[in-house]
Amino acid sequence: MELETLSKWAKLKGIDLLGTGDFTHPDWLSELEKKSIESDSGFLQHNGMNFVLSAEISCIYTQGGKGRRVHLVVLSPSIEIAGQINERLGKKYNLKSDGRPILGMSAIELTEIILSISEKNLVIPAHIWTPWFSVFGSMSGFDSLKECFGELERDIHAIETGLSSDPAMNWRLSSLDRLQLLSNSDSHSPEKIGREANVFDLDRLTYDELYEAIRYKERRKLACTYEFYPEGGKYHFDGHRLCNVSFSPEETKKHKGLCPACGKPLTIGVMNRVGQLADRKEGFVLKNAPPFESLVPLKEILAEAMGKTVASRSVDSEYMKLVGHFRNEFAALHAKKSELVKAAGKRVAEAIVRVEEGRVEKVAGYDGEYGKIIIFGGKEKELEVGQKTLGEF
Numbered sequence: 001m002e003l004e005t006l007s008k009w010a011k012l013k014g015i016d017l018l019g020t021g022d023f024t025h026p027d028w029l030s031e032l033e034k035k036s037i038e039s040d041s042g043f044l045q046h047n048g049m050n051f052v053l054s055a056e057i058s059c060i061y062t063q064g065g066k067g068r069r070v071h072l073v074v075l076s077p078s079i080e081i082a083g084q085i086n087e088r089l090g091k092k093y094n095l096k097s098d099g100r101p102i103l104g105m106s107a108i109e110l111t112e113i114i115l116s117i118s119e120k121n122l123v124i125p126a127h128i129w130t131p132w133f134s135v136f137g138s139m140s141g142f143d144s145l146k147e148c149f150g151e152l153e154r155d156i157h158a159i160e161t162g163l164s165s166d167p168a169m170n171w172r173l174s175s176l177d178r179l180q181l182l183s184n185s186d187s188h189s190p191e192k193i194g195r196e197a198n199v200f201d202l203d204r205l206t207y208d209e210l211y212e213a214i215r216y217k218e219r220r221k222l223a224c225t226y227e228f229y230p231e232g233g234k235y236h237f238d239g240h241r242l243c244n245v246s247f248s249p250e251e252t253k254k255h256k257g258l259c260p261a262c263g264k265p266l267t268i269g270v271m272n273r274v275g276q277l278a279d280r281k282e283g284f285v286l287k288n289a290p291p292f293e294s295l296v297p298l299k300e301i302l303a304e305a306m307g308k309t310v311a312s313r314s315v316d317s318e319y320m321k322l323v324g325h326f327r328n329e330f331a332a333l334h335a336k337k338s339e340l341v342k343a344a345g346k347r348v349a350e351a352i353v354r355v356e357e358g359r360v361e362k363v364a365g366y367d368g369e370y371g372k373i374i375i376f377g378g379k380e381k382e383l384e385v386g387q388k389t390l391g392e393f
Helices: 003-013 026-035 079-090 107-117 145-155 207-215 249-254 270-277 298-306 313-326 329-333 337-344 346-357 378-392
Strands: 017-019 044-046 049-063 066-076 122-125 158-160 180-182 197-200 222-228 238-240 245-247 292-295 361-363 372-374
Touching (some): 066 207, 107 122, 107 145, 292 346, 313 329, 313 337
Parallel strands (some): 017 049
Antiparallel strands (some): 044 049, 066 122, 238 245, 361 372
C-alpha cells in the first residue's frame, strides 16, 4: 500500500481521486511529502494520480456508563494542516503505534480538535453500522449522532454507509436525510480499491470543490455511488462465526438474541441494527437522493464465470486483458453486452450483465465473515455440474 502501488491500482480501477489513508502516522506523512507533489488543487499528485490527505482514527472511551468504540475518517486540505493535527494528537498519544491510531478520547473531543485546527478539515463517521467500531454499532455505539457528537453534530456533514449497508437502508432513518451518504472502499490491500466509490460532479478537481460537494448536499455534486452488495459485507446478518450460526433479524428475535449452539449473545449485524433505529419502513425511497449501483469486483465475476479462484493466473490474465481493452475496471463493468461478448465471450459478458441488473443470489455475511454473491447458481449450477459429469464419461 505504497504510493506507487496505490497509483497503479487506482488507474486500473478507473479512479481519479484516492485517499492517502493513515496521514496520522508520522513516517507515512513524511513519505507522502517526499514522494508526491502538493499542487494548488489541495491534493497530492504522484505518477498522474490525485490523492486527498485522509486518515482513519479509532476513539475508544467511556460515555454514558458504556464503553464506546468509534472510527472516524478525517480529510485535510494540506500537508501543513495534517502535520498540525499530528503535532496536536502526538503530544498525548503514540501515533507511530498503528496506521489507524487508537485514542482514548471521545468523538466530541477529537472533532473539536480537528475543526479547531482548520474549518476546512472534514470529520466523517466511518462505516457507521458495523457492530464493534462505529457510531451506530450494536456493540459499542450510540442511538443517534446527537448522542455521539453533542452540539458538534451540526459539523458532521457526511457518513460512510460501509460495506454491509447501502443508501436504501440508510434512507430508513429520517435523521440522516441532511447528510451525504458516502461509499468508500475501506481497502486494506491494493486490489480492493474501488470495491465502493463515489462519483462526484465537480467543476474542477480541487479540495475546495470536494469539500463543498460533501458539506452541502443540496448542491447535488454527488452524482451517484458504487456499492458493495450489502449482503456481501462482513456484518449484514446477525450470528456467531465460530458456531457457524447466521440469522436474519427475525430468526434472532425467535432465539431471543442468543446463539443456539453456545448460548451466548449473538453479534447483532447491520440489517438488524438499522431496523432498531429506523423510523421508516423497509423499501422507503428518499426523494432526490443520489442514485446508487450495486457492483461486484471484476475479478470475482471472472473467477465465477471461469470456474477459477480469484487468485488464479488465468483470472488475473483475463482481468488485465479486459481492463486494457475497456481502459479501466469501472468501464468494463458498465460496457454494453455486445462489446463484452466480443472482448470476453458470452459467459463472462452474461455474468457482468447479471451483476449490473441485480440478477444474483445473495448469501449474507455475518460476525466478520464475508457474504457471497452468486451469479450462476441454483438449478442452473446443478445443470452445469451435471453436463460436466456427463461429459467426463
